[in-house]
Amino acid sequence: MISVKISKDLNAASATAIVLGILREGESYGYAIIQRVRDLSSEEVEWTDGMLYPILHRLEADGLISARWGESETGRKRKYYHLEPAALPVFDDTRRQWTTINEILTRLWDPKKA
Amino acid sequence: MGSKEGLISPNALRQALSGLPPQIAAELEDHLNEAAEAARRSGAPSAEAEKIALLRLGDPGAVGKACLQAVRSDWWLRRGMPHELKAVIGGWMALGILFISRICAAQDPDTASIALCIALGLGSVGLGMALLRARREVWRLALGASAALTAVTLGLLLQPDFAPGLVAVYALQPALISVITIFGAFSIGTLNMARSRRWAV
Numbered sequence: 001m002i003s004v005k006i007s008k009d010l011n012a013a014s015a016t017a018i019v020l021g022i023l024r025e026g027e028s029y030g031y032a033i034i035q036r037v038r039d040l041s042s043e044e045v046e047w048t049d050g051m052l053y054p055i056l057h058r059l060e061a062d063g064l065i066s067a068r069w070g071e072s073e074t075g076r077k078r079k080y081y082h083l084e085p086a087a088l089p090v091f092d093d094t095r096r097q098w099t100t101i102n103e104i105l106t107r108l109w110d111p112k113k114a
Numbered sequence: 115m116g117s118k119e120g121l122i123s124p125n126a127l128r129q130a131l132s133g134l135p136p137q138i139a140a141e142l143e144d145h146l147n148e149a150a151e152a153a154r155r156s157g158a159p160s161a162e163a164e165k166i167a168l169l170r171l172g173d174p175g176a177v178g179k180a181c182l183q184a185v186r187s188d189w190w191l192r193r194g195m196p197h198e199l200k201a202v203i204g205g206w207m208a209l210g211i212l213f214i215s216r217i218c219a220a221q222d223p224d225t226a227s228i229a230l231c232i233a234l235g236l237g238s239v240g241l242g243m244a245l246l247r248a249r250r251e252v253w254r255l256a257l258g259a260s261a262a263l264t265a266v267t268l269g270l271l272l273q274p275d276f277a278p279g280l281v282a283v284y285a286l287q288p289a290l291i292s293v294i295t296i297f298g299a300f301s302i303g304t305l306n307m308a309r310s311r312r313w314a315v
Contacts, residue, residue, distance in 0.1 A: 031148040050172035058184035
């Protein structure tokens with residue numbers, strides 16, 4: 001994969017969709033979510049660790065995700081997040097939007113695929 | 115806040131997370147330790163791993179502030195404010211305005227009555243405004259203030275000797291006291307329910 005630096009604006013715009021998508025896979029916590037983003041993007045998308053937490057807290061405040069306190073393997077307090085049923089329509093809508101944008105750009109830049 | 119089995123030194127944690135709400139601090143503490151452990155596994159010495167973790171997180175104070183902003187800012191505009199909460203906020207504000215306005219209509223009220231009316235009026239309006247911004251950090255305060263305000267109001271209203279002019283100012287009737295009691299109970303119940311409904315806590 002060619003190394004691409006994702007712009008700050010695009011990172012911000014896509015972050016919610018990515019977080020919802022990761023939590024749709026199952027319960028997770030902050031550091032693991034960031035690692036999952038790195039893995040999914042083959043480390044092409046580089047989030048600053050601190051940008052994730054306001055997103056998680058906003059989604060929690062919006063009732064799209066919930067959190068519970070548990071323990072890590074080493075006994076530390078850890079906050080685990082999971083998707084609420086209310087998030088599923090939002091997730092589907094977000095997916096449709098990004099798919100549409102992706103299709104538009106693909107047709108525009110690669111007419112053979114249109 | 116102590117770091118259980120963590121790689122980040124307690125001093126560094128204290129310095130990085132000081133001033134943050136405990137729950138946010140605990141979450142970031144776990145993150146920092148996890149990031150430091152990952153850096154250590156990649157071969158970084160302990161001191162270096164600590165630096166890497168702190169560097170990747172950025173300014174913890176700014177992260178904490180952004181978390182609070184994300185939770186507080188216009189949450190009720192984004193989610194829609196429940197009718198029960200609207201009623202509680204509107205009711206407290208109306209009560210505050212009533213307390214203040216009644217004093218204007220009174221003839222020669224005594225000083226204690228004036229002070230009481232202004233205090234209760236400002237208190238009620240202030241509580242209504244606080245509820246507008248209420249999120250998890252505020253709900254205990256709002257709940258406590260609501261209960262205290264109701265108790266103080268009723269306690270004073272039931273003692274005409276405390277402020278003789280008060281009876282004339284408010285034309286105290288058992289019905290009014292009952293209404294305030296019921297409304298106080300409704301407010302407390304509504305705020306308490308908010309905990310489980312996740313709209314105001």
